[in-house]
Amino acid sequence: xxxxxxxxxxxxxxxxxxxxxxxxxxxxxxxxxxxxxxxxxxxxxxxxxxxxxxxxxxxxxxxxxxxxxxxxxxxxxxxxxxxxxxxxxxxxxxxxxxxxxxxxxxxxxxxxxxx
Amino acid sequence: xxxxxxxxxxxxxxxxxxxxxxxxxxxxxxxxxxxxxxxxxxxxxxxxxxxxxxxxxxxxxxxxxxxxxxxxxxxxxxxxxxxxxxxxxxxxxxxxxxxxxxxxxxxxxxxxxx
Numbered sequence: 582x583x584x585x586x587x588x589x590x591x592x593x594x595x596x597x598x599x600x601x602x603x604x605x606x607x608x609x610x611x612x613x614x615x616x617x618x619x620x621x622x623x624x625x626x627x628x629x630x631x632x633x634x635x636x637x638x639x640x641x642x643x644x645x646x647x648x649x650x651x652x653x654x655x656x657x658x659x660x661x662x663x664x665x666x667x668x669x670x671x672x673x674x675x676x677x678x679x680x681x682x683x684x685x686x687x688x689x690x691x692x693x694x695x696x
Numbered sequence: 697x698x699x700x701x702x703x704x705x706x707x708x709x710x711x712x713x714x715x716x717x718x719x720x721x722x723x724x725x726x727x728x729x730x731x732x733x734x735x736x737x738x739x740x741x742x743x744x745x746x747x748x749x750x751x752x753x754x755x756x757x758x759x760x761x762x763x764x765x766x767x768x769x770x771x772x773x774x775x776x777x778x779x780x781x782x783x784x785x786x787x788x789x790x791x792x793x794x795x796x797x798x799x800x801x802x803x804x805x806x807x808x809x810x
Binding site: 587625 | 739785800
């Protein structure tokens with residue numbers, strides 16, 4: 582149980598393009614999903630917390646207009662990187678919670694490469 | 697400000713021996729700790745967790761120890777197997793009973809050799 586699916590797994594696109602990444606909880610309902618970013622050989626850095634039906638809470642330093650998050654249902658959250666530039670190239674990972682005292686379950690991540 | 701630290705970037709252990717991965721934290725408000733295992737190009741997989749009211753939690757080959765006074769936790773894997781080779785992240789949170797965000801360490805790459 583507690584499977585999280587992330588799509589796409591790899592994206593290569595031109596600078597200036599907007600890219601949407603989907604995160605789905607397949608066998609449970611997730612009222613809360615999290616979006617992380619990981620640079621090579623570094624830790625996972627939390628970008629934002631996404632709550633179903635409300636606005637996402639962004640971590641300090643994360644541009645909310647750059648990284649648009651929509652959590653429209655209990656099984657789907659999307660992250661849109663708007664007008665992506667090479668510095669946005671990174672590994673983006675989502676996670677979902679089944680409940681308050683449960684561990685987060687992670688998707689397999691999306692490798693984003695902006696040319 | 698790195699609140700969760702894994703000071704050993706890599707560790708090599710022979711198959712069958714014990715692997716000990718260490719993690720230190722600075723935020724005394726953390727009360728829930730987790731270990732995740734991560735393969736390249738995949739998301740982290742949850743391994744084991746421990747609440748601050750305990751000092752040990754065991755699940756099969758994996759045991760996590762928590763020393764609150766030292767703000768230190770460790771993951772013991774015994775016996776180590778080649779399939780355990782991966783990057784291990786420790787994470788911590790302040791568990792409010794709702795959606796608690798995780799703070800991750802920088803990871804330790806474990807290599808289990810034959």
